[in-house]
Amino acid sequence: EVQLLESGGGLVQPGGSLRVSCVVSGFTFNNYPMSWVRQAPGKGLEWVSGISGSGITTNYGDSVRGRFTISRDNSRSTLYLQMNSLRAEDTAVYFCATGWNAHDYWGQGTLVTVSS
């Protein structure tokens, strides 16, 4: 059974940093591209970032490029999102999802709140 489990969310002050993680099981992690998608409270879905299976290729949404960094540790079947210079508008549930195209498996999400 494929499982994705995010962690690391919490309350952070504007301008601060946070790293969220996603541990994956049930499939060969290093063969799969992965993505982060977020959802602000009461709002729609926003694609944040994607990474290739090898970790060599990455891409970002316009609103986070230059502040967020996606990475992965294939030996630990773990996906990461390092978030720097956080703003109030980054407040959202952050989901990890399989694939760079249609996302067939999703985690349950972790809430990141940016507030003073």
Place this chain on the structure above:
Amino acid sequence: DIQMTQSPSTLSASVGDRVTITCRASQSIGGWLAWYQQKPGKAPNLLIYKASSLDSGVPSRFSGSGSGTEFTLTISSLQPDDFATYYCQQYNSNPRTFGQGTKVEIK
């Protein structure tokens, strides 16, 4: 970036109704479009990929069509479990982008 626009934003329907949601892209995306269903407090669930391919385990009352810039998601006979929010997503180019969502409500 490619903009995705869904219509309507909200749809009121009854059990048994045929429901159609439209998604328009700001430029051609070929057939590289997915549809998701999301219920409150839950992660999205993939319904359709490559515009018209049904994901594994998705009921056959769901169907997708279209290519280029205009796409539709159809539910042939709305069931109680189908009241939810639906999103389209293009994956023709980076960054991937979603439509704003269509909420299907009980009439």
